[in-house]
Amino acid sequence: MVRGHAKQQAQEAAKKKADAAKGGKSQLGEARTKGLKFTCPVCKGQNPNYKVLKEHFENKHPKDTCPPESSFTA
Numbered sequence: 001m002v003r004g005h006a007k008q009q010a011q012e013a014a015k016k017k018a019d020a021a022k023g024g025k026s027q028l029g030e031a032r033t034k035g036l037k038f039t040c041p042v043c044k045g046q047n048p049n050y051k052v053l054k055e056h057f058e059n060k061h062p063k064d065t066c067p068p069e070s071s072f073t074a
Contacts, residue, residue: 038053040061041067042064043061053066053072
């Protein structure tokens with residue numbers, strides 16, 4: 001067991017480590033959400049490009065037809 005001054009130092013070190021682990025928000029998460037432009041009309045899943053959306057339709061919604069790429073551009 002740790003006693004006295006060593007215990008206090010261990011608690012301070014643990015608090016610093018926990019504060020550092022919290023950190024700020026990552027910019028990567030924001031970039032990912034901005035990059036997802038194609039939304040599946042069936043399940044509302046987001047995809048980064050039309051090719052991935054087409055694969056998603058083939059795998060997840062085989063009975064439905066994938067809408068044309070022109071329907072996603074605004």
